[in-house]
Amino acid sequence: MTMMLTRQRAKEIFDKVIKYSTAEETEAYITSTASALTRFANNTIHQNVAEEETALSVRAVVEHRTARASTNRLDEPSIRQTCEAALALARLQPPNPDLLPLPHPQTYGSVDRYYPETAELTPQARAETVLRVLQRAEKDQLTAAGVYSSGAVATALFNSRGLEAFHEETISEFSVTMLGPTSSGWAKQTSPFHLELNPAALAERAARKALEGGSPRDLPPDKYTVILEPSAVLDLLGFLFFDFGGLAVHEGRSCLTGRVGEKVFGDNIFVRDDVFHPLQSGPPFDGEGMPRRRVNLVEQGVVKNLVYARSTAKKMGKEPTGHGFPLPNEYGEAPLNIVMEGGRATLDDMIRSTPRGLLVTRFWYIREVDPYQKILTGMTRDGLFWIEEGKIQHGVKNLRFNQSVIEMLRQVEMMSPPQRTAGEESFEMVVPAMKVREFNFSSATKY
Amino acid sequence: MKDLAQRALETAVAQGASYADVRVLSVRQRYLSTKNGEVAQVRESESYGLGVRVIAGGAWGFASTDRLTPEGLAAVAARAVEIAQASALAKKSDVQLAPEEKFVDEWEAPCQIDPFSVPVSRCLDLLLKVDAELRKVQGVTLAECQMDFRRQEQWFVSSLGSAIRQVKTQTGAGFVATSFAGNEIQRRSYPNSFGGQYQTKGYELVEELDLVGHAPQIAEEAVALHSAPQCPAGVRDIILGSSQVGLQIHESIGHPIELDRVLGTEANFAGMSFLTLDQLGSLKYASEIVNVVADATPSHGPGLGTFAYDDEGVPGQRTPIIQNGQFVGYLTSRETAAAIGKPRSNGAMRAEGWNRIPLIRMTNVSLEPGRGTLDALIADTDDAIYMETNRSWSIDDRRYNFQFGTEIGWEIKHGKKVRMVKNPSYGGITTEFWNSCDAICGPEEWTLWGTPNCGKGQPMQTMGTGHGASPARFRRVKVGVAYGS
Numbered sequence: 067m068t069m070m071l072t073r074q075r076a077k078e079i080f081d082k083v084i085k086y087s088t089a090e091e092t093e094a095y096i097t098s099t100a101s102a103l104t105r106f107a108n109n110t111i112h113q114n115v116a117e118e119e120t121a122l123s124v125r126a127v128v129e130h131r132t133a134r135a136s137t138n139r140l141d142e143p144s145i146r147q148t149c150e151a152a153l154a155l156a157r158l159q160p161p162n163p164d165l166l167p168l169p170h171p172q173t174y175g176s177v178d179r180y181y182p183e184t185a186e187l188t189p190q191a192r193a194e195t196v197l198r199v200l201q202r203a204e205k206d207q208l209t210a211a212g213v214y215s216s217g218a219v220a221t222a223l224f225n226s227r228g229l230e231a232f233h234e235e236t237i238s239e240f241s242v243t244m245l246g247p248t249s250s251g252w253a254k255q256t257s258p259f260h261l262e263l264n265p266a267a268l269a270e271r272a273a274r275k276a277l278e279g280g281s282p283r284d285l286p287p288d289k290y291t292v293i294l295e296p297s298a299v300l301d302l303l304g305f306l307f308f309d310f311g312g313l314a315v316h317e318g319r320s321c322l323t324g325r326v327g328e329k330v331f332g333d334n335i336f337v338r339d340d341v342f343h344p345l346q347s348g349p350p351f352d353g354e355g356m357p358r359r360r361v362n363l364v365e366q367g368v369v370k371n372l373v374y375a376r377s378t379a380k381k382m383g384k385e386p387t388g389h390g391f392p393l394p395n396e397y398g399e400a401p402l403n404i405v406m407e408g409g410r411a412t413l414d415d416m417i418r419s420t421p422r423g424l425l426v427t428r429f430w431y432i433r434e435v436d437p438y439q440k441i442l443t444g445m446t447r448d449g450l451f452w453i454e455e456g457k458i459q460h461g462v463k464n465l466r467f468n469q470s471v472i473e474m475l476r477q478v479e480m481m482s483p484p485q486r487t488a489g490e491e492s493f494e495m496v497v498p499a500m501k502v503r504e505f506n507f508s509s510a511t512k513y
Numbered sequence: 514m515k516d517l518a519q520r521a522l523e524t525a526v527a528q529g530a531s532y533a534d535v536r537v538l539s540v541r542q543r544y545l546s547t548k549n550g551e552v553a554q555v556r557e558s559e560s561y562g563l564g565v566r567v568i569a570g571g572a573w574g575f576a577s578t579d580r581l582t583p584e585g586l587a588a589v590a591a592r593a594v595e596i597a598q599a600s601a602l603a604k605k606s607d608v609q610l611a612p613e614e615k616f617v618d619e620w621e622a623p624c625q626i627d628p629f630s631v632p633v634s635r636c637l638d639l640l641l642k643v644d645a646e647l648r649k650v651q652g653v654t655l656a657e658c659q660m661d662f663r664r665q666e667q668w669f670v671s672s673l674g675s676a677i678r679q680v681k682t683q684t685g686a687g688f689v690a691t692s693f694a695g696n697e698i699q700r701r702s703y704p705n706s707f708g709g710q711y712q713t714k715g716y717e718l719v720e721e722l723d724l725v726g727h728a729p730q731i732a733e734e735a736v737a738l739h740s741a742p743q744c745p746a747g748v749r750d751i752i753l754g755s756s757q758v759g760l761q762i763h764e765s766i767g768h769p770i771e772l773d774r775v776l777g778t779e780a781n782f783a784g785m786s787f788l789t790l791d792q793l794g795s796l797k798y799a800s801e802i803v804n805v806v807a808d809a810t811p812s813h814g815p816g817l818g819t820f821a822y823d824d825e826g827v828p829g830q831r832t833p834i835i836q837n838g839q840f841v842g843y844l845t846s847r848e849t850a851a852a853i854g855k856p857r858s859n860g861a862m863r864a865e866g867w868n869r870i871p872l873i874r875m876t877n878v879s880l881e882p883g884r885g886t887l888d889a890l891i892a893d894t895d896d897a898i899y900m901e902t903n904r905s906w907s908i909d910d911r912r913y914n915f916q917f918g919t920e921i922g923w924e925i926k927h928g929k930k931v932r933m934v935k936n937p938s939y940g941g942i943t944t945e946f947w948n949s950c951d952a953i954c955g956p957e958e959w960t961l962w963g964t965p966n967c968g969k970g971q972p973m974q975t976m977g978t979g980h981g982a983s984p985a986r987f988r989r990v991k992v993g994v995a996y997g998s
Contacts, residue, residue: 103972104600107778111600115575115972116592117868119562136558138579151557158633159552160641189574189599197603211780213971243781252781317549318654318693396546396553396657430784433905435918435995436936437698443916443995445909447784466907466914466940468995490782508994509940511914513787 071098071120073232076222079122079140084226086146089126089153091168093225095353095392096122100185101217101237104192109200109210114189125393126152127168130161132394166376168225174350174357175342177233179258184236185218187260192216195240199269203244208276210269212242216260223355233349239488240265243448244276249461251275252427252448254297256488258347275427275449279461284510285452287465291423291479292505293416293453296487296497301429302471303404304492305442310339310363311389312378313398321440321472322369331367331475334409338362339373339389339401345486345496346403353392361387363401367476375399408498409481416480416501418456423501425451425458429467432491440472444491445511465507477503514539515678517581518670521565524590526672530567530597532610533590534671534825537563537581538867543629546659547640550648553657555633562867565593571607572600577868611850611858613827615674620821622811624682624715628662631716636660639724640688646728647690652736655691659708660684660719661965675826683817683977684718685711685965688728690735699738699935701731701920705756706903711963711977714815734921737933744898744922744937746993751939752890752986754901755954757919758880759962759980765943766798766805767878767978769912770834770842771861772849774873783969784910787943788840790853796840799947802883805835807844809860809876816979817963818876820863825871827860834878838948846873865974872970877961879981883953887984890952892928898992899923899930900937905995908943916940918995938995946987954983 076096083094098120105113122145123136133155137148192214203210220234240263241254252275253268294302306321314320322330341350341358350358354376361371374382375390378398389399417425427449435441443466450462480501488494518535525533540560546553563586564577574597578589640658647656663683670676687709689702704710704722712718753761769786773779788796799805806813809820809829820829825847834842843853844861862871891899905918922937923930961981968975 101972102596105781105971106603107780108605108776110605111572111603112778113575113870114573114596114600115577115870116596117577117972119577119579119868121560121579123558131552133555133557135556138560138562155555155557155633159555159637162551164551189596190602193599193602200603209777209780211777213781215972241781245777245780250780317691319691319698323693324696394552394554394556396548430910431907433907435905435938438693438696441995443905443907445907445914447910464909464914466909466916468916468997508997509914509916509991511909511911511942513909513911513913 071220080224087149091127093125096222098220103215107211131156179235181259184260187216209245231351244272246276249279282461287507289504297428297489298426300489301491312372312374336407337364341403356388358388404495408484411480528594532568569597570601610847619678621680626716628716647732650732658688690732692735701735711965712815738935741933741935744934750897752899758982767875772843787911798840804881814961816877817977818979823860825862832859875978877979882956882959897925940994952986958983
């Protein structure tokens, strides 16, 4: 697998855009993806795929109007047609007096997230790794399902005022579900460098959960102390952080409207957005090419800051923080590099300190029930265990929760050190495991 | 396009594929939106590429590219075969496919008004008119309106000799009024939440929806919800509006009947199904008045799951799923049909685009209409809550325990809607719920809803599905569950 987009190639594409664009101002957003994914289930590889694509998105600005046109055909006639389409679409709309000119050249902090070995990982190498995981499953008569993926993504953003931003990054992911006759276990890890993944350890963890959770028992829904593994924490927090966008607060669609500067969470909650954290991923610039800044979002439970795209910042009298989405968009901005401070406890410490409670591996199908109270509903999945007298006793059939995530962050009793965490309900974060009291479960299922 | 597909196919076979199919797609999309009196988004995109799916060494491989040069085509076909050979390292047995015929055909979905021919300025004018109507109502703090158009042309060729061209145009439109007051956010949407209504048709859908005409009432309801009492908690009879019945079908019937879930291939992500193979033909899924079909044929209507052929060249079909309450059918692929001994796939393999492999996806999974109007059903109901327009949805990974919230509700007493209630929600167990259905409204209330955002697979694929539904009544359901803590 080879990375197709270099800074030089991106610049050549942009030069053609500038050649053909007759807009007052022009921005080009060029992305390139080359990725592959090996998928297994029923102890065999059942899907194995690869893709490559380079796409150009042109934004034209004319007389306080803007619009975007995109293509993955990069011959000159297609580039010309795309430039013309963006301009024509822009001209067809009423002017927006608040539309800002494109930003000038910016300076970006350094992030190094590209590993050639990961970009070049072969299907044979992925298959051999998967084969070893399948052998682990078969050792205990378990059935394994999961994915092993790898690839590279490059993003270039250029504009007619001379702004140039380029970022390339490799990606890799291994996730595995181990199924027993009556139970299952799951584990997942992502990294820019595939050699930092530990598929054998993930398989072992998922297998132990499946084996120890066999013959799960019924538990009546109620409020219980829960120990949330980092993936379960991520699953829930993912539904909170879009509310830290300035525009969401300004428009009254955020649960933080009227709460900025107030103590919303518990004393022990500290959260920041930090693209430069060594366990984070992504480019050091936003959808307009503004440099991403570190932003302290929550300190001692107080909502200290929001994040702002350029236009939101102007509207709200703030400085842009470099968290805007590509324009035009309805959403404004969001922090996407969440780092939550944790504590010093281990998962074992939390279990030992719990007279009665539940250990949650991950959640599933979470949806927002109430946007201001931030009540979420969802199910536990792939490893729910009953804890009594400081020890895991047995597996429990999955439960549905209805829980305000704001309330939850007022009831955190213990935390582990934060770690790079991946889940299926949210983007990746650096978050701890948590022990939370009075987590509200409302119904049960039979699996 | 056909030549490109044919060339890639020949290369894949020459490289050692025992079976190969190739899809070449050209996709054009346009999205327009407004927010609080201003244009929010105007964007257009096109995407052109090719995907090669092969069986080699008895295992699957797939590769896709946007490099449609002779070198690009040769490389992608060879790569698909190389990937399949790697898959074979971990195979248990050779892939077997149910037999299928060769088809050489072309089909274009009916489209009266090409949405890309409608001037963008005319579309924006309409959205801004709706926006203005919404914001005329005091208390509306956010007005959001949108239109979404997509046209897809696809050539499918396979080593069976099939060569199929299909063209589909899809249109979506809708709006939402948000009211923030005190410590509460309330929303009302029309004609449905999360983007509105979507169908496989042209701009005529936008004209049929009468967006401007519905804006005042929707805006007033969003504001009125603040002063409405909370939906009571307890066990109650409920009537669901037709779009909510559509989503209930999607989550608690459409997904569990996907045979790949049943056979475990989605275990790591989308999940499995409570509908194990032993239940086919024996499970009483629902009450006797419930009949559900999976129907991809154009005669079912312009649903998002309407097509002539699926993405492995199998003709679209009408498949009974629930007959008089009995569970009688799954959605299948050629591979899964063979796995359970069926002579043929019922044609449910669909891919999001040229760079994705087809998966079993819902077609139009629809509830057959019963009798009578919604007004007549309400008049026939002594004590219940009527719930309309989805606000939240969640179901476990076997599709058994679910919970839904809707934007608005009304208490029904002695055959009349007596008062609005806010934050309605209900929950239950799939088979218990469908067995409690005792009334389904008739064809005059039946709408073929589009769900444009159904996610499944790794890498994730988003697919549009169709769900025909009329309002329906369910007895003794747990309501108010979301706020019960």
